[in-house]
Amino acid sequence: MLGPPLTPRESAVLAAVERRLTNPEIASELFISVRTVESHIASLRRKLGAESRADLVSAARELRDASVRVPANPFRGRGRDVAELEAAVRAGDLLTLVGPGGVGKTRLALEFAKAQDARTPVIVEFEHATPGDVVNRISRVLGLEASPHEDLLASVGIALAAQPYLLVLDNADHVGPATRSMIARLRPLAPGLKVLVTSQTPLGGDDEHVHLVPPLTADGVDAPASALLRDRLSAHGHAPAAQDDPFVDHIATRLDGLPLALELAASAARHLPLAELSARLDRDFAMLDRATPEGRHRSLETAFEWTWHLLDDEERDVLQRLAALPRTFDIDLAVAVSHEGAERIVLRLLDRSLLVPAFGDGGRWRLLAVMREFVLARTDPDVVRDVLRRHAEMVTIVSEGFIARARTDASKEAMGLSVMLCPEVNAALRWSLAERDPVAVRLSALLAVGVEQYGSDADSVEALSLGAHDDWLLERATPSQLLVLGNALAFFDIEVVSRLAERALAAADPADPHELRAAHQLAGLAAAYGSDPAAALPHLDTAERLAIEHDDPWDAAAARQFRGVALRSIAVQEGRRSDVADAVEAFEGAMRAYARAGDETHVNNVRFMMALTAAESGYDSERAARWAAECVAYSESTDNEHELAHGRLVQATLGLDESGELGELLVSFRHLGDLRCVHRVLMLRANRAADPRSRVAALREASAIATAAGDRARQIATVEGLVRAHRDAGDDGAVLAALDTLADLAGRSAAVAACPPGQLGAFLGESART
Incomplete structure (x- = not known):
């Protein structure tokens, strides 16, 4: 504050001077003598160091600007909001910021008010206001003293008409109707006035502009939510180290970027390591509480109670049912889980900022995770x-x-x-x-x-894997259902696919050609990706024959695709280049059949398999590159992330620049749950590692992935690579350990064949003792 504190009367006189009132006008308004006004003005000049009346006007503005108290911590992630507010204030006179509790509406309003050049901000807090107290609170902030016989709102209007003001009415939730009525009466009295309101619910004025304040973005590099959490952790004396970044990002995402929740998490981090806090928040939000400050921002519980008490019984019931939904919902689903006519309740809950958009284009919503837990505790x-x-x-x-x-x-x-x-x-x-x-x-x-x-x-x-391991489900599934389940898990867990195939063959009725075909097709798929690909061929011959006999072009195409996979595996195992050509021929037949069935996605998937087969075997690098480019173009045109990653994988295998970084591919395939392609990328990383230790690290990770996927052939190939990498690193003990693992997987002869010449005696001696 500038100079010594002012008395209430001096504040009222200064406010009148700021409005350019003369001394007689001030005396008349405040019911005091002109001489008393002059005395107060003299006192104000001394206290504020003002030499003229113009200086007093400037001092009044500085004092009012100083009344906009914003927190000292950085203001994160609201650049677009501020720009939209600027445009909205230029276009209209009434703007309401709406959003869920704790989202930062007040902070945004204060930052916006503080940045005003052309308008003097007047900040009025309504958190504890009553409907009859709305006008009084504004008048007190303005320093007005009106006679009981005068219309107080008229005095407020005259005061706010004196110069360009931005009237900020904060936390108007509990006095919405009174606030709306007051603004409607006030605006004719102060035509140039701009009003900014914060509330969880729009006021409902005819020309009200509503601006939704969303939580901070928690996705991507340098996400504002993570940045805010780091700021608050530092402010609490626990600046996160680089190794804490994954926990910071996870907490920010888990809390949906809600600023109040992030502040509460930072407060809790004074007492818990971030790793433990992150794990606890995955279970519940009980840690999001603090002793101070008192009031509705002490915890999420108190913040949400503020809104909960505004709801009627029907609104609470629908909100509880929406909170019980596991993911997102649209209007139809909301009605299905509640009652006919619930559409209007959903709209009211949206108006109260209790629901947020699930996707950018609207039409589908969800509850913030912290709000969902609050509601479920009452359900x-x-x-x-x-x-x-x-x-x-x-x-x-x-x-x-x-x-x-x-x-x-x-x-x-x-x-x-x-x-x-x-x-x-x-x-x-x-x-x-x-x-x-x-x-x-x-x-x-x-x-x-x-x-x-x-x-x-x-x-x-x-x-899907849970279902594939559940005997209760499998006993009720038909061979056709087991087949589609196996198709989806073939790149994730080939061992479980093999078990599904055994069940399908045992359950298939020989008199039902559709189910019999499905069982043989699944058995062929399992064997093609398994350790005995030659066993796939008779199953696939049967499946294709039955599909053709019963006019099922799609499944005939699938049988040909799996035949191509089997022939490719045989070529790799036996080192026969001719089988690579046979595999490509089978894939081409599958592509034609899928095209006849109208399945463009599987046409592209088979094209990827052709390209990868050609690239990995060196069969035809030029065609492999062309096929891969076609895969990428198709995938980009359809937004198919999985097929796009497949195309990039082939390009990476060929060493093409357009493939992108291996690390990005690895992230994509992990997200997709495609363990087979995760393994392929790790093997590429191992092959390109600059030193043996880096190669060993990549191969160990690849070995763990192959084991998790139940892919014995890839386990063997990876351990063979580990033998060579350990040899190059000069780690004889690790070489012998890898050879033992290889012997367990592929037999003693395979281990002997892979053993470095200088260590054969040591391995054979160790094996004999074992």
């Missing part, structure tokens, strides 16, 4: 079970309609719908497995087709 478990049952039923119906056309729809729209649906089906599948609900069998097949056709994600693949 009857029977309601949650009812919602999850309805969700599973609704998702099954929607997905069956989508999957019915999936094989022939490679549009971007279909890809977008798959991206939205896969997590929903995934969640419904996990619930139905846990509850032993029969819908689990249908859901597993639906999710499997979606994953295989449009690309996978690790979470959905893991859900």
